[in-house]
Amino acid sequence: MSANVPAQRCDRIEPGRAELPSISVAVPRPKAPITALTGLFLVALLGGWLIAAPFVLGDQARGALWTTATRTDVATGAAIAGIAILGLFGYLAAAITWLARYGR
Amino acid sequence: MTATTTESTSPAAQVEVDTDSMAEPCAAPVASAALPALAAIQAPAPVVAPYLGLVASVLCALGGGWLLLAPYALDIRRGATKVPRTAAVELETGAAITAVALLSAIFFAAALFSRLRPRVDLAEFETEPEIETDQETAERQAAEPDPEPDPEPDPDPEPELEPDAEAESAPEPEPLPTFAAASNSSRALREMLTPLVAALAADLRSQEQAGHDQERGDQRRRQES
Numbered sequence: 001m002s003a004n005v006p007a008q009r010c011d012r013i014e015p016g017r018a019e020l021p022s023i024s025v026a027v028p029r030p031k032a033p034i035t036a037l038t039g040l041f042l043v044a045l046l047g048g049w050l051i052a053a054p055f056v057l058g059d060q061a062r063g064a065l066w067t068t069a070t071r072t073d074v075a076t077g078a079a080i081a082g083i084a085i086l087g088l089f090g091y092l093a094a095a096i097t098w099l100a101r102y103g104r
Numbered sequence: 105m106t107a108t109t110t111e112s113t114s115p116a117a118q119v120e121v122d123t124d125s126m127a128e129p130c131a132a133p134v135a136s137a138a139l140p141a142l143a144a145i146q147a148p149a150p151v152v153a154p155y156l157g158l159v160a161s162v163l164c165a166l167g168g169g170w171l172l173l174a175p176y177a178l179d180i181r182r183g184a185t186k187v188p189r190t191a192a193v194e195l196e197t198g199a200a201i202t203a204v205a206l207l208s209a210i211f212f213a214a215a216l217f218s219r220l221r222p223r224v225d226l227a228e229f230e231t232e233p234e235i236e237t238d239q240e241t242a243e244r245q246a247a248e249p250d251p252e253p254d255p256e257p258d259p260d261p262e263p264e265l266e267p268d269a270e271a272e273s274a275p276e277p278e279p280l281p282t283f284a285a286a287s288n289s290s291r292a293l294r295e296m297l298t299p300l301v302a303a304l305a306a307d308l309r310s311q312e313q314a315g316h317d318q319e320r321g322d323q324r325r326r327q328e329s
Contacts, residue, residue: 028288030149033215036157039208043164046201050171053197059190069180069190076174080167080201087160094153102148 029103037091040084047081050074149219154212161209168205171198 054060054070066074175181175191187195 030215030219033154033157033211036154036161036208036211036215039204039211040157040161040164042204043161043201043208046197046204047164047167050194050197050201053193054190057189057193059193067190068178069175069188069194072171072174072178072180073190073194076167076171080164083160083163083167087157087164090156090160091153094156095150098150098153 032095037088040087040091044081044084044088047077047079047084050077050080053077151216151219154216154219158209158212158216161205161212165202165205165209168198168200168202171195171201174198 050073054067054073060066060070171194175187175194180191180194181187
């Protein structure tokens with residue numbers, strides 16, 4: 001299979017990579033906020049605890065209709081845990097994207 | 105106008121600028137040649153990640169605040185004198201979530217501000233001596249009064265150096281002082297632009313010199329005729 005090379009539009013030869021000015025820029029890689037990430041992980045764990053608390057502590061009887069407190073705990077805990085996990089994964093995705101584009 | 109300058113001092117930094125070819129389609133390779141370097145210089149700090157963490161932390165803090173208010177807003181106590189265990193768990197967990205989320209938000213905000221802060225210290229540019237080109241030197245020398253003016257100006261002074269030789273004898277850019285790692289991008293940009301500015305100044309001087317030589321030749325022809 002022969003390569004289909006388009007015709008050159010002018011006589012100028014494109015400069016090679018070795019002829020270009022060589023600039024080596026070391027992009028400073030900032031430190032990750034480990035404390036903040038740990039805090040967000042703790043918040044996710046607390047959200048999980050909030051979901052499980054009515055059942056673990058026995059405040060919600062098995063098979064009975066959920067009380068207002070149980071519904072509040074489960075809904076708020078799920079929301080908090082979901083937001084925290086989304087924040088952690090968002091941070092991870094953004095950091096990996098930056099490293100893939102600018103990291104070395 | 106054709107302004108083709110070539111800096112011969114550093115072979116690694118040879119850059120050719122041809123203004124006539126800018127309108128031609130083949131100017132794209134030259135223009136695109138500088139793009140990788142500029143893209144490397146303008147590498148932004150990673151601000152999206154701490155921003156996402158900050159938003160998530162603030163939302164979690166709001167959820168914790170709702171947990172603090174929920175026993176009273178939903179009337180879980182139902183008039184009881186003692187707070188039931190469900191409400192107590194909600195209050196304690198809400199307080200813990202609010203505190204931890206606020207701390208996380210503060211740390212994320214600190215990380216975000218530290219990354220948004222300019223990486224180059226402006227004080228270094230203020231204290232750093234500026235690189236003086238040939239044209240600036242000539243202008244400064246012309247502005248300064250001559251302490252001992254010549255009593256009889258030489259009618260036919262010796263011609264100065266040839267334009268090519270003068271272009272070759274363009275002052276070599278002084279090596280810039282080593283900056284910190286944070287100012288690497290500005291240093292690279294300065295190193296790339298300094299030979300260009302020096303070559304442009306040498307080219308301007310050579311053009312002026314060529315104009316003077318032509319005027320002298322015209323005067324000689326008039327005198328001979």
